[in-house]
Amino acid sequence: MSDEGTGRRGARGLAVDLGVLAVGVFSWLFIAGERLNAQMPSPPWLFDLDMITGLLALPLLWFRRRWPTQTAVALVVVSTYAETVAFPLLVMLFSVVVRRPLRTAVWVYAGSLAAAGVYLVVRPDELGVAGGIGFALSLHAAVAGWGLFVRYRRQLEARAAQAEQDERERARQRARDELARELHDMLGHRLSLLSLHAGGMEYRPDAPAAELTRAAGVVREQSQLAMRDLREIIAILRAPIGELPQPTMADLRALVEEARPGMRIELAGQVEGDVPERSGRTAYRIVQEALTNARKHAENAPVQITVDGRPDEGLTVTVVNGPGNDTGPGSGHGLIGLEERAALAGGRLEYGPASDGGWRVHAWLPWTA
Structure with missing residues (x-):
């Protein structure tokens, strides 16, 4: 990949990271505002702990590509009492589905749902336990479905890229095979003629001078033609075979x-x-x-x-x-x-x-x- 392509991908990745972080900050502010305008959790110190935990969770968004499982597990643990980590947790769950084996994703999702149940016990919601679990299931299913879609789309793109690479390799192999055939056909014919007449001169040194002269002429002519064929083979290496004159x-x-x-x-x-x-x-x-x-x-x-x-x-x-x-x-x-x-x-x-x-x-x- 060229430096230019790498630069474009790096700039795009940075823009996405900044966008995710901005949404995380907005989510933290929104939840904090809602809690300030509504009933505060009891005991009061739980609100402060929730806010601090949410702020500490935001930097973890930068590690969603490198360590999605570890950061997701950490957020699952704190989600048992902190609601401000909801957005970072969903982002990590999405990253686990996209980047890690599905078995790992299943275990992380199961842990997240269990943590949601604990949260509803520690901090009861107006939806109740049943309503809260239903909402958590729906949200997790939506994130998992989106993650699976992105995962399989990337797999299809990777397979398409691999298939294209394999086809290029097959094309190179076909070109090498064609070159090998050209080498065999062009030089084999010349060299067999050289061998025939040189052998006749070797095994019949007492042949008439005219016959020896004619054989030597054939050897000289075929040597020159073999050199010409070699030049054509070198041209094949520099240009497509179809562009060269063919018999x-x-x-x-x-x-x-x-x-x-x-x-x-x-x-x-x-x-x-x-x-x-x-x-x-x-x-x-x-x-x-x-x-x-x-x-x-x-x-x-x-x-x-x-x-x-x-x-x-x-x-x-x-x-x-x-x-x-x-x-x-x-x-x-x-x-x-x-x-x-x-x-x-x-x-x-x-x-x-x-x-x-x-x-x-x-x-x-x-x-x-």
């Missing part, structure tokens, strides 16, 4: 051509019409991850990519690779991320072993996403 369906063929050196890839299928942006981006990421996994877990295996789509049927993406050499362990996070991507786009994704021992990834995406 579309039109970029799919370029992705396949980029991965073709060192892989046997066949792209087939027919897409009619313009693919919606979200579905096209999801399809691109699915193919990208499938190619990364094929390079890592099925080196030298053929890869068949089939993309079909039309407005009335949706978009289907199928990537199947044959069995090959597994060149590295997998965490499985990429496929889990693809499932999340497909679900967020309103589609579904399936993956698993193919009949020939390879691997198959199949996704359906809605045309309206």
Whole structure:
């Protein structure tokens, strides 16, 4: 909370405290005046004790937030003989209901009602014991009802604030998850290409010079592209992801051509019409991850990519690779991320072993996403 907000709340609290104290002083003067104009209590010294007790009770109003229970109990005790503490006592009873457990409030209220009964015996009222108890019950019920209303309203406000805080945290978590997926998809693809061609240069040092030169060129190109992707990731950290350029369906063929050196890839299928942006981006990421996994877990295996789509049927993406050499362990996070991507786009994704021992990834995406 800002200093300005704290200052406003402090000024408001001070104004409320001064207002409560002013009402307390007025209540003390009013009761004193009524007693001077009416029958004085007997013995006469009880009037003086009542006035002094009422004056001493007024400063306790400043402690109603910090020590409401303790001050309420003290006022309950003196209310057995002093009527000038009526207003401070009601304020403390209200504070106990608002700020303390309800069980505590019940005990304090019960003590206050018992003290009211003692007061009616010590200082009989024109209403009589029954009338006085009825009036005390009504007054206590009104204060308790108001206190419960304020208490539950504050609880609702606190829950709403907590729900808002939780939603902000979920939004931050979604942003972190999205960033993690972007890191995995963008850099995983580049680094797998680097690993493939660098591995070929390492294990085939006797390859023709032209082939080694071409592999070195791919390594250099993919290193530069990886650096570009890193700069984009840094931009993601500084700006919302939605403000950055994202791949579309039109970029799919370029992705396949980029991965073709060192892989046997066949792209087939027919897409009619313009693919919606979200579905096209999801399809691109699915193919990208499938190619990364094929390079890592099925080196030298053929890869068949089939993309079909039309407005009335949706978009289907199928990537199947044959069995090959597994060149590295997998965490499985990429496929889990693809499932999340497909679900967020309103589609579904399936993956698993193919009949020939390879691997198959199949996704359906809605045309309206």
